[in-house]
Structures are given as C-alpha cells and as structure tokens.
Amino acid sequence: MSSNQEESVQQNQINLDDTLGDSSSSTVRDAGAVYAICTFALIFAFVGFPLWWKTTEVFRVPLPYQKMDSLPMQKVTHLIGVTVVLVDNSVEKSSLWEQLTLFNLKSSDQLEFKYHFNLREPFPEERRAIVESSNLIDLDRRLHELGLMKKIGSLWMYILPTNMFDLKQPTVGSHRAAYLHSPSSAVSLSVELMRVVSNMVEEKTLRKLFLPTSMSLKQPDKDTMRSTSAYTGLDVIFTLLSSQPEVYDIRWDIERAVEEYLKPFLEFISLIVNVDVKSQILFMTPLNLQPKFLNETEHIVSVDQLSLAFNPVESKLGSHSSLNPTLNFVTYVPPKEVFPLQIYTEKGERLTTNSFLSARWGGFYVYNIPPPTEGSALPSTVYLDVKQVMKVFLSQLKALIGIHHCGDTDCSGLFFIQNYTCTDWELDFLMRRQAQEQLAKALGSLHSLAHLLETISNIVITNVVGDKIYLAIDSLEKGIELLKTGNLEEAFGFIKRAFVSSEEAFYHPSLLALLYFPDDQKYAVYIPLFLPVSIPVILSLPHLWRFLQVKTKKKH
Amino acid sequence: MDVWFINLLISFLLISIGHISFSQVSNADEKFSSFFKSSHTNNWAVLVCTSRFWFNYRHVANVLSFYRSVKRLGIPDSQIILMIADEMACNARNPRPATIYNNAHHHINVYGDDVEVDYRGYEVTVENFIRLLTGRLPPNTPRSKRLLTDEHSNILIYMTGHGGDGFLKFQDAEEITNVELADAFEQMWQKRRYHEIFFMIDTCQAESMFQKFYSPNILAVASSRVGEDSLSHHGDSSIGVYVIDRYTYYALEFLEKINPDSASNMAEFLKVCPKRVCMSTVASRKDLFRRDPKTVPLTDFFGSVRNVELTYTTVDLPPLSAKQNDTNHTLRSNKPQLEEKQMKYYVDQFPEWVFKENEI
Numbered sequence: 001m002s003s004n005q006e007e008s009v010q011q012n013q014i015n016l017d018d019t020l021g022d023s024s025s026s027t028v029r030d031a032g033a034v035y036a037i038c039t040f041a042l043i044f045a046f047v048g049f050p051l052w053w054k055t056t057e058v059f060r061v062p063l064p065y066q067k068m069d070s071l072p073m074q075k076v077t078h079l080i081g082v083t084v085v086l087v088d089n090s091v092e093k094s095s096l097w098e099q100l101t102l103f104n105l106k107s108s109d110q111l112e113f114k115y116h117f118n119l120r121e122p123f124p125e126e127r128r129a130i131v132e133s134s135n136l137i138d139l140d141r142r143l144h145e146l147g148l149m150k151k152i153g154s155l156w157m158y159i160l161p162t163n164m165f166d167l168k169q170p171t172v173g174s175h176r177a178a179y180l181h182s183p184s185s186a187v188s189l190s191v192e193l194m195r196v197v198s199n200m201v202e203e204k205t206l207r208k209l210f211l212p213t214s215m216s217l218k219q220p221d222k223d224t225m226r227s228t229s230a231y232t233g234l235d236v237i238f239t240l241l242s243s244q245p246e247v248y249d250i251r252w253d254i255e256r257a258v259e260e261y262l263k264p265f266l267e268f269i270s271l272i273v274n275v276d277v278k279s280q281i282l283f284m285t286p287l288n289l290q291p292k293f294l295n296e297t298e299h300i301v302s303v304d305q306l307s308l309a310f311n312p313v314e315s316k317l318g319s320h321s322s323l324n325p326t327l328n329f330v331t332y333v334p335p336k337e338v339f340p341l342q343i344y345t346e347k348g349e350r351l352t353t354n355s356f357l358s359a360r361w362g363g364f365y366v367y368n369i370p371p372p373t374e375g376s377a378l379p380s381t382v383y384l385d386v387k388q389v390m391k392v393f394l395s396q397l398k399a400l401i402g403i404h405h406c407g408d409t410d411c412s413g414l415f416f417i418q419n420y421t422c423t424d425w426e427l428d429f430l431m432r433r434q435a436q437e438q439l440a441k442a443l444g445s446l447h448s449l450a451h452l453l454e455t456i457s458n459i460v461i462t463n464v465v466g467d468k469i470y471l472a473i474d475s476l477e478k479g480i481e482l483l484k485t486g487n488l489e490e491a492f493g494f495i496k497r498a499f500v501s502s503e504e505a506f507y508h509p510s511l512l513a514l515l516y517f518p519d520d521q522k523y524a525v526y527i528p529l530f531l532p533v534s535i536p537v538i539l540s541l542p543h544l545w546r547f548l549q550v551k552t553k554k555k556h
Numbered sequence: 557m558d559v560w561f562i563n564l565l566i567s568f569l570l571i572s573i574g575h576i577s578f579s580q581v582s583n584a585d586e587k588f589s590s591f592f593k594s595s596h597t598n599n600w601a602v603l604v605c606t607s608r609f610w611f612n613y614r615h616v617a618n619v620l621s622f623y624r625s626v627k628r629l630g631i632p633d634s635q636i637i638l639m640i641a642d643e644m645a646c647n648a649r650n651p652r653p654a655t656i657y658n659n660a661h662h663h664i665n666v667y668g669d670d671v672e673v674d675y676r677g678y679e680v681t682v683e684n685f686i687r688l689l690t691g692r693l694p695p696n697t698p699r700s701k702r703l704l705t706d707e708h709s710n711i712l713i714y715m716t717g718h719g720g721d722g723f724l725k726f727q728d729a730e731e732i733t734n735v736e737l738a739d740a741f742e743q744m745w746q747k748r749r750y751h752e753i754f755f756m757i758d759t760c761q762a763e764s765m766f767q768k769f770y771s772p773n774i775l776a777v778a779s780s781r782v783g784e785d786s787l788s789h790h791g792d793s794s795i796g797v798y799v800i801d802r803y804t805y806y807a808l809e810f811l812e813k814i815n816p817d818s819a820s821n822m823a824e825f826l827k828v829c830p831k832r833v834c835m836s837t838v839a840s841r842k843d844l845f846r847r848d849p850k851t852v853p854l855t856d857f858f859g860s861v862r863n864v865e866l867t868y869t870t871v872d873l874p875p876l877s878a879k880q881n882d883t884n885h886t887l888r889s890n891k892p893q894l895e896e897k898q899m900k901y902y903v904d905q906f907p908e909w910v911f912k913e914n915e916i
Contacts (some may be wrong), residue, residue, distance in 0.1 A: 199569075202868065212598070216629060225595075225597055225863065226706055226865065229706075254878060257876070260876055260877060261873055302864065303864065304817075306862075306864045307651070307861045307862040307863070307864045308630055308816050308817065308859075308860075308861060309633075310862075311630040311632055311816075311860050311862075312632075314632030314633075314634060314860075315632040315634040315672075318634055318699075320698065320699050320700060321698070321699070322699070323597060323699060323704070327725075331672070343866070345866060351866055351867075351868075353866075353867045353868065353869070353870055355866075355867045356864050356865060356866045356867055357864070357865050357867055358597075358862045358863060358864050358865070359708075359862075359863045359865070360596040360597050360598065360706070360708070361597070361598070361862065363733035363867070386876070387873055387876055388872060391871055391872070391873050392868040392870050394871045394873070395771075395867065395870045395871045396867055397870060398871075418871075418872070443635050444748070445747065448746035448747055449746075451746060452742070452743055452746055455739075455742065456739045456742070506747060507690075507691050507693075509687065509692045509693065509694050511690075511692055512683070512687060512690065512692050514685060515682070515683055515686055515736070
C-alpha cells in the first residue's frame with residue numbers, strides 16, 4: 001500500500017518539476033510552489049472572499065422586523081370619556097352606573113372602544129345656565145361658553161328632567177354635549193344613552209377603516225370609497241364651467257363665499273388637515289352631458305350619463321404643482337339650448353339639488369341660467385348666487401373629507417342641532433377617523449416593508465430610511481398608548497408623524513439603489529470575474545493535499 | 557395506487573376550497589353593486605414604448621394609437637403616463653414631419669393635437685419606469701410624472717418594444733427583466749397602489765414577461781408565446797418603415813368599435829388577434845385575477861367610468877353678510893383694471909440699484 005503511494009507522489013513530483021522546468025532542486029522548489037499555493041488559497045479564502053461578500057452585500061440597517069410584523073396585530077383601544085351630568089335628581093345613580101359598566105365588555109376585536117363613564121351632579125354654573133336659558137339651542141351655547149367641554153374626543157351627556165325644554169327625543173348639540181330626558185328606568189336610560197354615544201362616536205364607521213392586515217380580500221364599501229383617506233393636506237378647487245361665454249358673461253363672487261362660508265369650516269378643521277383653496281373659470285369647455293329626454297319643461301339627464309360627464313375637462317381641472325389629493329368642485333352652466341338641464345334619479349324623480357359627487361374626486365353642480373331674452377345684447381351679464389353654490393359644495397365637501405354622520409349607524413329618533421360649519425363632535429370624529437386611517441396606513445406600510453424586505457433581496461435600507469422607520473414605530477407605539485388613555489389630540493399628533501415618516505420610508509428613492517443588480521443576474525456578473533482566480537486555486541488544492549500527506553508520512 | 561388515490565383526494569379538496577373562497581368574493585361583489593357600480597374609483601394608464609431609432613417607428617405608432625384610444629374612451633390626460641423613447645415625429649428621416657401614422661392609408665395622425673408625453677427620450681429608462689410604478693420618485697418630481705394611484709385604482713399598462721425570453725429592452729442600452737417587473741408589481745400591491753392591473757405587452761416572446769408575476773389582481777395578455785416572434789402588420793412605402801405591429805393593430809381595431817358606454821367584456825378582448833392573422837399565439841394569464849374576465853366590462857380598464865352619488869341634501873347657510881351689494885362688489889373689483897392705465901417703462905439696461913445694494 002505504502003509503496004504505491006510513494007510512487008504516485010514521486011510521479012507527481014516529476015510532473016511538478018516538468019512544469020517548473022528544472023529538476024535539480026526539485027524538493028526546494030516543490031516546497032516553494034506549495035507555499036505559493038497556500039498563500040493564494042489563504043488570501044482567496046480569508047481576504048478575497050470576505051471582501052467580496054462585504055462589498056456586494058445589500059446595505060441594510062438592522063431593523064426591528066419582529067415589531068414591524070407584530071405591530072399590525074396589536075390591539076388598538078380607544079378610550080372615550082363620557083361625563084354624564086344628572087340634572088334630573090330622580091335618576092338612580094347606582095343602578096345607572098351598573099348598567100353603563102355593562103357596555104364595557106371586553107371584545108375580541110383588534111379595535112376596541114372603551115367608555116370611561118363619569119357620573120356627576122351639575123356644577124352651580126351649569127345649573128344656572130340650565131335655569132336661565134330659554135331653549136335647547138340657547139342652553140347648548142351657554143354650556144359651551146362655560147368652557148367645560150374642551151377636551152377633544154370626550155362627550156358630555158346631560159340628563160334633563162322630563163318636562164324641561166319640551167325635549168321629545170334625545171338631541172345632539174352642536175358642541176360635545178347631548179341632551180336626554182330621563183325615561184322611567186335606569187336600563188332604558190342607559191340604552192338610550194349608549195345609542196346617542198355610539199352615534200356621536202360612529203364606532204361602526206371607524207371599525208371598517210381598520211384593516212391593516214386583512215387588506216387584500218375586503219371589498220370596500222360606499223363610505224370608505226367615497227372619502228379621501230389618510231391625508232395630511234388637501235387641495236380644493238372651485239371651477240366654473242362657462243360653456244357659452246358668447247351668450248353669458250358669468251360673474252361669481254367665489255372669493256367672498258369662500259371667505260364667509262368655507263373659511264370658518266376650514267379653520268375649524270385646520271387642526272387636522274390644511275386645505276388649499278383655489279378657484280378658476282374655464283371657458284368654452286363643452287361637457288359630455290347631452291340630455292336624453294325632454295319633458296314639457298325640462299331637459300333631462302339620467303344618472304348613468306353622469307359617470308362620464310366630466311372626463312373631457314378632467315385634465316384641465318387639477319393642480320399640477322401640488323401632490324396633495326385634490327377635490328374638484330365644478331359649477332356647470334349648461335348652454336342655452338338645453339335650459340333647464342335637470343338631473344333625474346334612478347327612480348325617475350327630479351333631483352332638487354341638481355348635483356352629485358364622485359368618490360374621491362369632488363362635486364358637480366348644474367346651475368341653470370335662463371337664456372337671455374331675444375333681441376337683448378349679448379353676452380348678458382349674469383351674477384351667480386354663490387350661496388346656492390356653497391350650499392351644495394359644503395355638504396359635498398363634508399362627505400368627501402369623511403364627515404358623514406348617519407352613514408352607518410341608525411340615527412332615527414335623534415335630533416341634531418346643526419350649524420353650517422361643523423360641530424365639535426363631528427370634528428372629534430374626523431380626528432378619530434383620520435387617526436384611525438393614518439394608523440392603519442402606517443401599520444400597513446411597515447408591515448409590507450418588512451414583508452418586502454423578506455421576499456425581495458435587493459432593497460437597500462439606508463440610515464435615513466432606518467431612522468424614519470424607527471421614528472414611525474416609536475410614534476406609533478406612543479400614539480396607540482395615548483389612544484388607550486383617551487388622549488385623542490396628542491395621539492393624533494404622534495400618529496400623523498408616524499404616518500408621514502412611514503410613507504417617506506416606504507417611498508424613499510434610495511430603496512431602489514440596487515435596481516440594476518438583481519439577484520438572478522448576480523452570478524452572471526461574478527463568474528467571469530472569479531473564474532481566472534478561482535480555477536487555478538481550486539485545481540492546485542489536490543496537490544497541496546497530497547504534499548501535506550507526504551510530509552506527515554515522512555515525519556512518522 | 558394508494559398514493560395516487562390520496563393525491564387525487566387532496567387535489568379535489570384543494571379545488572373545492574378554492575371554489576368556496578371564490579364564491580365568497582363574488583357574493584361580496586353582488587352586495588357591493590347595490591352601492592356603486594364598480595369597485596374602483598379611478599382609472600390610470602401607463603403606456604410605454606421602449607425603442608429608439610427610426611426603424612422602430614412602429615413601436616411609437618403602437619403606443620400613440622393606444623394613447624389615442626384610451627383617451628377617446630375617457631381616461632383623462634392627467635391620469636395617463638405616456639413614455640416614448642424616441643422622437644419619431646421630429647426625426648430627420650420622417651418625410652412628413654410632426655406626424656406619426658399607424659396606417660399606410662394615413663387615416664389618423666396619432667401625433668395630432670393634445671398629445672402629452674410625460675417621459676420622453678432618454679428619460680425612458682428601466683429605473684424611471686420602476687420608480688414610477690413603485691412611487692419612489694425624487695421629491696421634486698412633478699405631478700404629471702407620478703402614478704398617484706390608490707387602493708381603488710385600476711391601471712392599464714401597455715408596453716411595446718423589443719424583447720426576448722424574460723426581458724424587454726429599453727433604449728438599446730438596458731433591459732427590464734420579468735423578475736424586476738414582478739417585484740415592482742408586488743411592491744405596488746403591498747402598498748395598496750392598485751385595485752386591479754391589466755398588463756398588455758406587444759414584443760417578441762412577450763409571454764415570458766408575465767410568467768414571473770405573483771401579486772394578485774393582475775390580468776395579463778401578451779402578443780406571443782415564449783419562442784415566438786411578434787410581427788409587424790404592414791409597412792408604409794412612403795415612410796419606408798413598418799408602421800404598426802400585428803397584435804396592436806387587431807387590438808386597436810377591436811377598441812375602435814368600443815364606446816365609453818358599451819358592454820363588451822375583457823374575455824372578448826383577450827381573444828383578439830387569433831393565430832391565423834397574428835402569426836404569433838396571443839397568450840394571457842388569468843390565474844392572478846380574481847374576477848371572471850367575462851364579467852369584467854372593458855371600460856373597467858380602458859375607460860374612466862366614475863362612481864357617482866347623487867346629492868340629496870344640502871346644508872343651510874345664512875345669507876352673505878350685507879356689507880356690500882353683490883353686484884357692486886363685482887363691478888368695483890373689475891373697474892380699476894379698466895380705469896387705471898398702468899405706466900409702462902423699459903427695464904433698465906444696467907440696474908444700478910443692484911450694484912448699490914451690493915456695495916452697502
């Protein structure tokens with residue numbers, strides 16, 4: 001056995017010598033060759049390989065993947081403070097308290113609403129306000145002026161004696177209070193109370209918005225589709241379409257209307273969203289809105305025609321500079337040939353408002369102007385009634401930004417004190433809704449990013465993006481914590497920050513830095529680079545092996 | 557034998573599970589239709605021609621013809637992203653400058669009025685295309701170069717150029733692979749940037765481009781199978797080049813008959829250009845798409861049919877404060893423009909005030 005091996009080693013040495021071309025000092029040279037092989041192999045293995053590995057690695061800041069994955073499953077609890085003021089002494093406090101606590105059962109849903117009830121007698125100043133005010137609207141105003149109902153997201157329920165203010169149904173005030181008269185039993189009072197509360201909070205609507213994880217199969221519904229979701233800024237553009245400037249010289253004082261009607265509303269919601277308002281007049285812009293029928297007095301357009309109506313002018317409407325979602329409000333003055341243009345509903349009824357809205361797009365209002373009398377000088381100057389226009393658009397704007405009460409919950413038997421801007425509790429709802437939407441979006445973004453980093457290997461995460469992700473996670477946790485303690489306003493601030501920074505992280509241009517370096521083509525790049533070095537090194541390894549074996553034998 | 561039987565059983569179970577989940581979706585669809593007519597609120601189109609050079613005239617004609625069709629069917633310019641890699645209309649070899657025809661009879665100049673090209677020339681790169689899809693554009697990118705879609709957007713993506721097995725060439729310099737494209741769609745899906753995508757591609761071995769897709773809600777159609785070439789339809793001797801590709805030609809012929817309110821469905825469109833006229837086999841992929849193409853109206857992708865909701869109630873507003881009379885106000889605001897004549901003067905040739913300020 002051993003002699004055989006000896007022979008083969010010798011043969012091998014001869015081969016090596018041949019290649020070296022000198023046979024006299026074969027063993028010395030042999031050792032030299034072996035050392036060279038060793039050096040090459042070691043450099044290749046310990047310098048070359050790690051260097052290659054390090055330099056071609058996709059740069060990724062270590063991220064809290066587990067948190068990014070688990071956050072979307074986390075329970076979100078809204079704590080809503082409800083102060084029940086018992087003006088009516090006949091109500092049994094303890095039994096009402098017992099009944100109310102029953103509503104706070106633990107739910108298995110990911111989204112939970114908890115009510116923190118607080119029963120109390122009215123303060124002296126409240127009592128004075130109640131005695132002094134002549135009707136409910138007056139009372140609502142006076143109570144608001146006392147400045148007790150400042151906290152965003154909380155509600156105040158006043159239980160009034162049965163005969164006071166002629167209160168027939170539970171009434172929701174224009175601030176954060178609602179007024180009920182006390183029914184006979186604590187049970188029915190608590191049920192009634194909870195109905196009012198859930199109407200003001202709109203639990204159902206909020207529940208539908210929260211689906212960061214189960215986003216794929218869920219079919220959207222009317223409400224979620226209609227309103228623009230999760231925004232930090234909005235553009236509102238009022239457009240007047242004057243299709244026949246040669247007939248009508250239309251003037252509209254939209255500036256004043258915006259100043260008087262829209263501004264109070266926008267200032268009110270500026271806590272949540274900043275709205276940019278612009279207006280424009282477009283001339284000679286025919287629309288795809290030809291009446292199909294004609295009755296004695298009107299030119300009729302049906303609902304199915306409306307969906308294609310504004311496509312021709314669409315590209316002329318929007319703003320090209322801002323990246324915010326845009327809501328268009330279009331007032332259309334039809335040509336004199338089709339006066340009066342009237343929209344009819346699917347059931348064939350006359351639509352008195354003559355207007356419609358398109359989901360996430362804006363509103364549309366047909367403003368009929370009687371044609372000028374024959375023989376009069378053209379164009380005839382017409383002043384639009386901007387109040388009429390604003391009436392339509394304000395209601396549409398409210399719906400489009402997501403204030404749409406009585407959408408999902410049954411609010412029959414409730415009475416609402418309205419003001420034309422927006423009530424305090426509607427503002428609270430909008431804030432809660434935005435918080436909810438932005439929370440869902442931020443959680444979704446982080447979750448998808450974690451998922452994508454797992455599946456697509458060449459996404460780069462730079463330090464900047466990493467910081468944004470950490471900031472988002474941090475703010476999210478704080479936001480969720482604050483929601484749990486019922487601090488809506490502060491929670492919204494954190495959630496908004498989380499939303500913005502998670503969006504920025506996901507859409508950061510640097511994520512695509514290795515776009516031209518996909519995994520499936522890496523080897524095509526590397527193999528030509530590595531073959532010239534690696535083939536000789538690998539081929540010489542057997543020689544090295546044999547040489548070492550011979551050496552160890554000799555020692556023995 | 558036993559193994560075979562178990563396999564059969566398992567596959568049967570799987571199939572039945574698939575059926576159950578599918579029927580649930582369609583139920584939800586039915587419920588939904590009572591609210592809005594479709595489950596998307598807006599339509600977008602991304603039309604891409606990736607070829608340079610005069611002899612690729614037909615690719616520009618392809619994409620411009622599609623542009624014309626989707627615009628006619630109602631997708632507004634603001635929601636069409638048009639990428640054209642070369643300027644055929646202004647090419648020195650074009651015997652009819654500023655025109656591009658998709659037909660030897662010169663019926664329609666597809667480079668006619670109102671063509672808004674969003675990415676042109678050397679801007680048409682793989683990087684820009686992927687950035688456009690995934691939304692990872694530099695912050696100073698204008699709105700017209702962005703795909704501002706949301707979870708309720710249907711997107712039509714049409715691509716044409718020269719391709720091979722698993723890639724599509726951009727500009728003669730680089731190519732997009734099917735893996736990159738599939739990953740881009742997955743990133744869009746994860747970020748809820750689309751509701752449904754209809755992906756069309758007219759290139760050689762086009763089928764290979766959609767084989768790697770793995771994100772849901774994508775319907776794809778390609779002009780040829782792997783191993784097949786897509787051919788051009790006809791040449792124009794007065795221009796000296798081929799003017800349109802076969803598949804696009806027949807697809808457009810079909811689209812020409814469609815109106816914004818017609819009831820044709822996607823299944824009909826997928827059958828366009830049979831092998832005897834196309835010379836290549838049109839391939840489609842439906843497994844990622846959750847709806848049956850027979851029930852999907854063509855206008856879900858090629859048109860822009862809006863969801864409309866009638867407004868029944870309006871808010872009550874107080875009258876405008878009576879500080880000014882309506883008419884007076886408007887007149888007054890208009891008058892000064894008429895009355896005041898602005899003094900006009902030449903701009904200083906050497907604006908001294910600039911230097912003076914600097915000295916201080």
